[in-house]
Amino acid sequence: MPMAYEPSSHETFTHDSLASLAYDWERVGDPGIEAKWPGKVLLPRGTADVVRAVREARELGEKIVVRGSGHSSNHLVTADGGTLLLTARMNRIVDIDDENLTCTLQPGALLAGVDEALAERGLGLSVVGDHNHITAAGFASVGGISPASHRFGLFLDTVSELEYVDWEGDVHQCSRNEQQERFLRVLAGTGRHGVITGLTVRIIRIDKFRTVLANERFVTTDFDDFVERSARLIRDPGDALMERGAWADLPLPVGSLRLGQFSSYHETQQNPLKSLYDRVAYGYQQFLGYWAGRLPRALDEIVKYVGMGAILIPPVFGTAKNIERFTDQILDSTVGDPTRMFIVLAPAGRYETLLRELSALCLRERRASGAVTFVSVYVKAVRSAYLSGPDHGDKDPKHFCELMLYLGVDPQKMTGPVLRALVAGIDAVAVEHQAFRYMHSMTSEDPAVRRKVDPNALYDPEYATDTKEA
Numbered sequence: 001m002p003m004a005y006e007p008s009s010h011e012t013f014t015h016d017s018l019a020s021l022a023y024d025w026e027r028v029g030d031p032g033i034e035a036k037w038p039g040k041v042l043l044p045r046g047t048a049d050v051v052r053a054v055r056e057a058r059e060l061g062e063k064i065v066v067r068g069s070g071h072s073s074n075h076l077v078t079a080d081g082g083t084l085l086l087t088a089r090m091n092r093i094v095d096i097d098d099e100n101l102t103c104t105l106q107p108g109a110l111l112a113g114v115d116e117a118l119a120e121r122g123l124g125l126s127v128v129g130d131h132n133h134i135t136a137a138g139f140a141s142v143g144g145i146s147p148a149s150h151r152f153g154l155f156l157d158t159v160s161e162l163e164y165v166d167w168e169g170d171v172h173q174c175s176r177n178e179q180q181e182r183f184l185r186v187l188a189g190t191g192r193h194g195v196i197t198g199l200t201v202r203i204i205r206i207d208k209f210r211t212v213l214a215n216e217r218f219v220t221t222d223f224d225d226f227v228e229r230s231a232r233l234i235r236d237p238g239d240a241l242m243e244r245g246a247w248a249d250l251p252l253p254v255g256s257l258r259l260g261q262f263s264s265y266h267e268t269q270q271n272p273l274k275s276l277y278d279r280v281a282y283g284y285q286q287f288l289g290y291w292a293g294r295l296p297r298a299l300d301e302i303v304k305y306v307g308m309g310a311i312l313i314p315p316v317f318g319t320a321k322n323i324e325r326f327t328d329q330i331l332d333s334t335v336g337d338p339t340r341m342f343i344v345l346a347p348a349g350r351y352e353t354l355l356r357e358l359s360a361l362c363l364r365e366r367r368a369s370g371a372v373t374f375v376s377v378y379v380k381a382v383r384s385a386y387l388s389g390p391d392h393g394d395k396d397p398k399h400f401c402e403l404m405l406y407l408g409v410d411p412q413k414m415t416g417p418v419l420r421a422l423v424a425g426i427d428a429v430a431v432e433h434q435a436f437r438y439m440h441s442m443t444s445e446d447p448a449v450r451r452k453v454d455p456n457a458l459y460d461p462e463y464a465t466d467t468k469e470a
Contacts, residue, residue, distance in 0.1 A: 021084060026073040026442075029340035030411050036080035038065075045089045047163065047171060047197040054195065055169035057083055064167075066191040068108060068135030072142065072440035076190050085195060087137060093117055094198065102160060104200045107137030112325070115208065119321075124206040126152040130325045137196040142440040143188050143345075143386075143455070145402050147242035147265070147323055150381035153397060155201075156187040157385050163198035171197075184459040187386065190439050192456075208320040212278050213241060214268035215316045219261045223247065223359075226260035231352045233262055234381045234401045240264040242323050246312055247355075248376040249363065259312050262379075265323055274317045281315035282322040337373045337408030340419075342426050343438035345387060345455070348399035350433045355379070355403060361425050362407060371418045373408035387436065389458045402438075427453055 022035035042064070044050045057064050065079035068087050078084075087108030094104040098121060105114060111125060112132040118124050127146045129139060140162075144155025152158060161175040164186055172194075174183035186193050220226050230245045237243050245262035268274065346354050359377060366372040382400040385392065392398065405426070419442075427444045430437055430453050437443045437453040444450060450457075457463040 020070060021067070021086075022078065024070050024073045024075075024077045025341075025440075029073075029338050029409055030414070031338055032411060036078040038079040038084035039081045040083040042083065042085040043089045044085065044087075047165065050085070050165045050195050050197055051169050051171060053085060054165055054167060058167065058169060064195070066137075066195050068138035069110075069131075069133040071131060071134060071138065072190075074190075074440060074442050076440060087135060087195075090197065091135075096121065096123070096203075098123070101203050101205070102200050103203050104161075104198065105136040106198060107135060107196045109136045110134065111136055111139060115321070118203060119207070119209055122205055122207060123203050124208045124320075125155075126158055126202065126204045127155040128324055129155075132325070136199055136201070140187055140196065140199055141190050143438060145380060145382060145438075147244045147380060149402070150237045150243060150383050150399075151241070152204075153384040154188075154382065154386055157397075158202045159187060159199050160202055161200040162186055162196060164194045164196045166194040175200075181459070184386070184390065185456070187459075188439070188454075188456040189460070190456070206320065208324070210275070210319060212268060212270060212274045212317050212319055213265040213323065214274075215263045215265055215314060215318065216240075217261055217263040217314065217316070219259070219313060221258055221260075223258060223260070226262070227352050227355055230260070230262045230355075230379060233264060234351050234379065235348050235399065237264065237381050240266055242320065243381060245379045246376060247359070247379075248312060248374065249359070250374045251366070261312050261314065263314050265318070265320075268317070277317045278315065278319055278322060282318060338411055340405075340407050340409050340414075340442070342405040342407075342423070342441050344403045344405075344426065344430050344435050345382065345400055345438055346403065346430070346433055346435035348381065348401050350435060351379075351401045351403075354401075354429065354433055354435060357429050358403060358405060358426065361422075361429065362405060365418070365422055365425075369413055369418050371410055371413040371415075371422075373410060375408075376406045378402075378404040378406060387455055404438075 021041065022037045027033050042053050044053060054064060062083050064083045064085050065077065066085050067077040070077050090106040091108040092106045093109060093114060094106060096103050096118065103114065103118065111128045111134050115125050115128055127144055127149060129144060129146065139155045140159050162183055163171065163173050165171055172182055176183060186196065218229055226247050233243060242265040243263060247260035250257040344354060344358065355377060359375065362372055362375045366375065380402040382402055383397045384400055385397040387400050388398040423442050424444055427437065427449050436455045439454050443453060451463050
């Protein structure tokens with residue numbers, strides 16, 4: 001069960017201080033970014049409070065920005081001089097239905113805490129992020145991906161009902177069966193359509209904290225080998241319960257260190273030795289995570305790269321919970337080179353081409369400007385009804401893949417024009433291959449481009465107008 005130390009990928013700042021409200025995840029990539037202080041902060045406790053806040057803001061001509069834990073960037077969760085509505089006080093588990101396997105949550109409920117509460121009843125979320133501070137509504141508003149997404153889809157694919165307050169101040173109840181168009185438009189809507197005030201998600205019977213899975217992994221130093229072998233597992237995960245992979249290109253004084261791995265986690269016979277291995281191996285990684293961000297700078301950077309090495313050679317046995325929160329309990333993104341994250345969600349058949357083109361794009365930028373330092377790509381398989389689109393109907397969801405670019409950056413060289421050009425290049429690759437972007441990471445501000453890369457545009461006929469006004 002939970003340790004006294006709470007793993008965090010950002011030891012140097014918290015989500016729970018007034019100072020944090022002026023920033024979003026952008027400061028991980030640019031620690032010197034200018035603060036965007038809100039002029040007004042709202043802390044509703046329930047739906048009625050949200051209704052009053054929205055109607056008052058409408059009368060005053062104010063725009064409300066909704067914020068959970070602030071893990072998003074892309075100008076989604078800061079309100080420079082404006083009104084910021086925090087869901088932090090709306091954080092309860094409203095109901096757990098053991099018979100129908102559903103869980104009803106307030107929007108600010110932290111999913112890591114929800115999973116712990118469910119675990120006491122032999123239950124769990126099928127899709128949960130690796131950060132401990134992700135909120136239920138925040139995850140539903142952007143999508144939500146986990147190592148089990150090849151089985152269960154995005155987090156939003158597990159949402160069955162929603163309550164939200166639109167920007168007129170009216171309350172709506174919607175689901176997959178009632179007012180379905182509203183329901184699908186609000187999911188992955190990044191807060192454009194109102195404030196989510198409640199959601200019901202499907203859950204599963206599972207013992208995440210004790211059941212050990214076996215990691216059938218491969219490790220390689222050859223990029224072509226990684227691309228080809230990981231592509232087979234992305235397209236056909238087989239009976240894997242969880243899976244993820246990573247490729248890293250780390251610059252050295254001469255040349256670079258290149259290493260990749262892909263892990264497929266399967267059922268295995270339980271025994272005390274495997275459980276002990278899990279505790280020791282992941283305990284070592286949590287030890288790295290504990291010290292990350294707490295040491296002198298030079299030592300901190302060493303710990304960060306040791307942590308990256310641990311990610312690239314993961315343990316051969318692990319519990320589902322340790323596998324889910326793997327990176328968050330090792331790496332501190334605020335240590336060493338600042339980092340930027342860009343995520344592409346693509347048809348599985350485009351995986352190899354996209355992996356090659358996106359990696360080449362980042363390496364070219366490293367050579368051209370020096371703004372990019374290390375280049376890593378984290379990959380997962382995703383099978384999502386939402387990404388399949390409204391015309392797909394009740395057919396089996398299509399196969400997709402996640403390619404998360406996790407880049408070290410030099411903030412002095414990653415100027416505004418360089419960053420915008422890099423983002424435009426990533427968006428162009430996505431558009432060319434009919435892929436989506438995960439909209440909580442930076443994308444183009446051009447409404448025409450955003451309409452092509454935002455999966456929510458599939459469900460919102462007025463998307464171009466909405467985003468232009470926003």
